[in-house]
Amino acid sequence: MIYKNNFPAKLLGLLLILLVFQAKSQGPDSAYTVPNTPFLSHIIASKQLNTAINLSSDTYPIPLQNTVIAANAQLLLKQGDAIYILIRQTGFVYKLIRSDSAKCVFKRIDHTVNLNYNIDCKNFIYQGGLYSYGGYGFWKTNGHLRKFNFEDSEWDIIPLNMEIMSTSYNWYSEEQGRLYVPFQRVVNAGIAGPENIKGIPNYTSYYLDLKTKQWQKLGDLESEVIEIVEKDFSSNEFLPLKNGFIHLVNEDTYLFDLVHNKIYKSKNTELNQFLKRRANNLNIYIEGDKIVSYNSGTKLFITYPFELSDFELLRTSIWGQENKLFILLLMITSIAIAFVGGWWIFNRSVNRKLEFAQLKILKSKTVNQAFTTIEVALIKLLLTAGSKDKYVEIGQINHVLGIRDKNIGLQKKVRSDVMKSINDKYEFITQSNSALIGSSRKEEDKRFYEYFIKPSELNTIKRILENN
Numbered sequence: 212m213i214y215k216n217n218f219p220a221k222l223l224g225l226l227l228i229l230l231v232f233q234a235k236s237q238g239p240d241s242a243y244t245v246p247n248t249p250f251l252s253h254i255i256a257s258k259q260l261n262t263a264i265n266l267s268s269d270t271y272p273i274p275l276q277n278t279v280i281a282a283n284a285q286l287l288l289k290q291g292d293a294i295y296i297l298i299r300q301t302g303f304v305y306k307l308i309r310s311d312s313a314k315c316v317f318k319r320i321d322h323t324v325n326l327n328y329n330i331d332c333k334n335f336i337y338q339g340g341l342y343s344y345g346g347y348g349f350w351k352t353n354g355h356l357r358k359f360n361f362e363d364s365e366w367d368i369i370p371l372n373m374e375i376m377s378t379s380y381n382w383y384s385e386e387q388g389r390l391y392v393p394f395q396r397v398v399n400a401g402i403a404g405p406e407n408i409k410g411i412p413n414y415t416s417y418y419l420d421l422k423t424k425q426w427q428k429l430g431d432l433e434s435e436v437i438e439i440v441e442k443d444f445s446s447n448e449f450l451p452l453k454n455g456f457i458h459l460v461n462e463d464t465y466l467f468d469l470v471h472n473k474i475y476k477s478k479n480t481e482l483n484q485f486l487k488r489r490a491n492n493l494n495i496y497i498e499g500d501k502i503v504s505y506n507s508g509t510k511l512f513i514t515y516p517f518e519l520s521d522f523e524l525l526r527t528s529i530w531g532q533e534n535k536l537f538i539l540l541l542m543i544t545s546i547a548i549a550f551v552g553g554w555w556i557f558n559r560s561v562n563r564k565l566e567f568a569q570l571k572i573l574k575s576k577t578v579n580q581a582f583t584t585i586e587v588a589l590i591k592l593l594l595t596a597g598s599k600d601k602y603v604e605i606g607q608i609n610h611v612l613g614i615r616d617k618n619i620g621l622q623k624k625v626r627s628d629v630m631k632s633i634n635d636k637y638e639f640i641t642q643s644n645s646a647l648i649g650s651s652r653k654e655e656d657k658r659f660y661e662y663f664i665k666p667s668e669l670n671t672i673k674r675i676l677e678n679n
Contacts, residue, residue, distance in 0.1 A: 248270070286299060472528045478523050
């Protein structure tokens, strides 16, 4: 038997295995030059597009094959000319630094070390800054807000006034600078019980004011909305819109308008089919008034018109006002009404007593009546006309005053004296500067006047005449 030493061959095989293992476990590169695909070319050319797009594996710009994070998904964030690729569950950030018709160059801008603390987090751009909210990691959900520090190439934690857990039901409003969370589902597998693994719901709605870094409570989720979302455990956010987002729940499509606290349900079966076939939410986004979907197989973009008329408004709001707040406001309103009402009654009582006293003084000076018979007749003439929304002409006044056969000069003087006397007495009785009788020029002939009792004084003069 011939013995053959094959040690070199075994050593070579071991080295090859180590090289393959090393290749598969190496980290990603700091920069990648990749082909400018039709998909990337379209996104780059859409200058006004501000969106977040979950990418399919065949549209990933960053080639991570044979790296430790090869299985991680990629998210494209775009705002104006700025384009970022975020590697899911890592905090790795690549920025598009230049492109031409053939190639795109992405450069990694972070120094992230910790991984898997932000699974299914919400990434968005606020005032040019990169943010990451919530997510799942180390067996529990979190409500942390993180901001990318461009100077140190690290993610910084942003302290908030409380921790609100994230779900797929969240939405970022760039216009308002707010992050809405209609309800929470708290997962903590470190506590015994299947409910802690599935997630314990908290159906209170909040929004985060990114300027003040404060969570504000909106109210409690309405029971009809709870019935819609309570059995939906999807971690996949769907289409963000201008005022909210579209979410698929089983066979139905719902539109959550968080700005106006409204919820709609799709009545367009074709739209439902279009969205259900893209329920993985990859390579799909809203651009203007169209839903845009990229087919990586055909390298073509498919669009579907987005119209609010395809949805019916449900009779419920998303959240209702908190009962405590409602009761407090009701109490404050009731107290205010009671105070104002009491003050009005008190003033009214005082004013009437003052009127009576002034009227009594005036009566004592004018043979036991404030207004003379002629003055009362003129007032009643004006009251009768006012009840019919009419004004009184000079001829009618002359007739009541008994001066229609007198000369024009005398007529004018008597009319003036009687009306002045009435107004003076009325101001004395009411202790105000409001004249009782007013005048205006006739529409047909501006040379002549018409007379009337001011509407604001009608009830007062009627009351005074009863006691005259």
